Amino acid sequence: MGLCPANQEYGNWRRVRDWQGTTGWVFGPLLSGRRTAVTAPWSKDKIALRRKPSISSLVTSWLAPEAIFELVRCDGQWCKVAVKSQAGFVRQTRLWGIYPDETL
Template identity: 45%
Template sequence: MVLNSAVPAGAMPIKPVAATVWNKGRETGLPIPRYVSLRAQKARMRVGPSTIYATKWIYMKPGLPLEIIDEYGHWRQVRDDTGVTGWMHSALLSGVRTAVIAPWLTKNAMLRADANPAARAIVELQPRVLVSLQSCTGTWCRVSVREHSARGYVRQDKLWGAYPGEMFQ
């Protein structure tokens, strides 16, 4: 079985960089950068940190991973997997971790039964398929694919939504 996801026209994916924390958010004290996900059914990315700024992009898929790169009041400057940056109100975001299968891949990623490259393959996942992250070891992430009730492990370097070497439960 192959799972796929639509890709916006002209979207250019970006690879995650090492999770070096250069600073802490001036509002929350949490690490910058960090990954979050989209909470809202419909969320406007704006060109500046206020509703007076124009809408740059409208997101319509709850759970999409975003990377917070700055904070200002209740606003978060975010970047998506295509490299688009803008501002979103913090109420539109969630700390629930999600990821997309690496948009830069030219081949599908394997969802495996165990965190081992020789483990049984459960399903092939095409680039940009949305997954929920349960945990990451720094090399493998335990994930689930909601639409197909599939659970297993994906190599961490095949995901946008977890930094290389990042570990969490």
């Protein structure tokens, strides 16, 4: 689940939205500060995980749509993602959970 846009807080409660658009309120202390993303849930095709943040970089594996990954960093174009011992780069437009052009 991702946090909704700003001002979606009420005391200790935070409004959240999942990739399917369902929203609800969660008690803030139960949320993690760790950012995660979902690979292109709208896609029917697999998503390339690349060694470097470049379209010409080697594809190290193919990710299924709706896979959940930790966001390590994003530069507005590419995000470094990780799960267990696997890490690499995915085009930011192929992820849900990070806004277009957002950096972290």
